Amino acid sequence: MNNIFDQIREQLFKVVKGAFFACEKKGSLPGIQIDDILIEVPRERDFGDFSTNIAMQVSKQAKMPPRKTAELLVSEFDFSGTYIERAEVAGPGFLNxxxxxDWLYESLHIIQEKQDKYGEVDLGKGIKVNVEFVSANPTGPLHMGNARGGALGDCLASVLSKAGYDVTKEFYINDAGNQIEKFGISLEARYLQIVLGEDKVEFPEDGYHGEDIIEHAKAYYEKNGDILLEKSPEERRKILVDxxxxxNIKKIRETLEAYGITYDVWFSEKTLHESGAVKKTIDFLTEKGYTVEKDDAxxxxxxKLGLEKDxxxxxxxxxxxxxxxxxxYHYNKFITRGFDWAIDLWGADHHGHVARMKAAMEPFGVKKDRLEVVLFQLVRLYRNGELARMSKRTGKAISLEDLLEEVGRDAARFFFNLKTSGSHLDFDLDLAVKQSNDNxxxxxxxxxxxxxxxLRKLKEEGVEPKPVEAVNLTLLKENEEIELIRKLSEYPEEIGLAAKTLEPSRLTRYVMDVAAHFHSFYNACRVKGEDEDLMMARIILVDCTRIVIKNILELIKIDAPEKM
RNA sequence: GUGCCAGUAGCUCAGCAGGAUAGAGCAACGGACUUCUAAUCCGUCGGUCGGGUGUUCGAAUCAUCUCUGGCACGCCA
Structure with missing residues (x-):
């Protein structure tokens, strides 16, 4: 058993179900089918370690007030072979x-045994899931939306792996279509401006006005001169785009790597057009009557698909x-490559596309819930308490590269993973670089x-930690110790919840919580210099804390320094 | 106009398969280093959960109306 919570849930369920059965046998309660009970950790420690509201849930079927039901159940509880010591009826009918x-000490054993595997749960059962994120337009540098999507997507992929899914991380390269046309036209205009003079060539209004386009044109010109002058516009654009x-793609890849993100698959949109896959999907939809022709399109x-419009x-x-x-592309994910589940991370400005994509997959026999779209809200940067739009260095819109240079990878990843994806994110650049207690x-x-x-210091002084089996963990009974263990024991639960809700950000908040509990412990209890047995027990606790913190920092790919 | 997301402490945000007295960090104020890193800890202050109505034993959480902010409604992606 890896997850102490599963163990306890099972025990509590058995106890409660047994009590219902006993009551039914005695005739004190009518027969009630109990398939599952909700087990919670009460907010107040006075309300016990775990509680359930089952007596309130069944009050109608039991035909009596919840408290009465709860009392009947309590009188029939059999705790033999469980961690449970006692139960109480409280409030409107809670069972506390x-x-x-022992269960807390047991969880320390589990951590020591599992080491860096601690926290793994088998929620996914090996299901193949594709997580696609960033998929930035390769016509320019990565922006803040890509930065947030990148941190979220990468951490989500890690969480899902840890939760037992078979995860493939993927970047969809939009190397075809209209924006590539525009990219070509923009490059061509800049190139011609260099060759013929800036005032001789008009730059298209809807082209890409960025500095990077000029740089590309300049670099090409310096290498190859004016050889493109005699080519046809089509050829010219193609050469410049090629x-x-x-x-650009190389640059994107490098920036993402510096950001801690590597992909399993880089998928080119162009290949879908060239292989005829796009045409095939359209033909299929037409055959099945899911398309209409009008205005030559x-x-x-x-x-037919239940959408608002064509x-x-x-x-x-x-x-x-x-x-x-x-x-x-999604046909390729689901059918060609056989992913059971696909998760796309999109900026919230694409939300209109969600219902269409899900609906469009149904003719292929792909149920809507196999495609999950995580929308994340946009990012606002603040500097000196003011909205920061421009990079300090370049004076242009702040790119991911600028951000990494200004605040570093650790802070960037941490801050982007602090808030739930659905909430707007205000990124405080000053705070992110501050080396102080509020960071x-x-x-x-x-x-x-x-x-x-x-741990290093203890080792230097010749203290040899004992294996957990040889340590008397029951000496850990100070409030700060108990609360820290309790927190550490929640880690597999947190992984499961983060996976279920697709919110890796809760792990970032959880690890802050673990750190807080550790700091409290550290200030309340000493390790070095205590009586041998207590010291050994505390070393185990401290080491377990290290394991959990390291584990999470590795998961969200933030440096876990051994010295600061 | 229609749709999506958000509105919780001065600020940034958790909580939202309905549950017990609504939480955390920052800010403000007051304390704690002869002893393992004070980049830490402990305490105090701080709230009409945007507003109304409804559902029920019980609503920050669900429904509905409304206000405010962001976004989307293209032969763009």
Missing amino acids: FYLKK YALPI IWLNGE EVLVRNNGIATYMAADIA PVFYVQYAHARICSL
């Missing part, structure tokens, strides 16, 4: 359970839209460094 401390796009039949799949110029490519990154890292330093 008080456990022997030149600049790989550079092919549309997805919105009415969506263009093929424009009247014969070019497929991103929507068509997206359908082919949560340092707070957690400091706890880890403190532990390592303590």
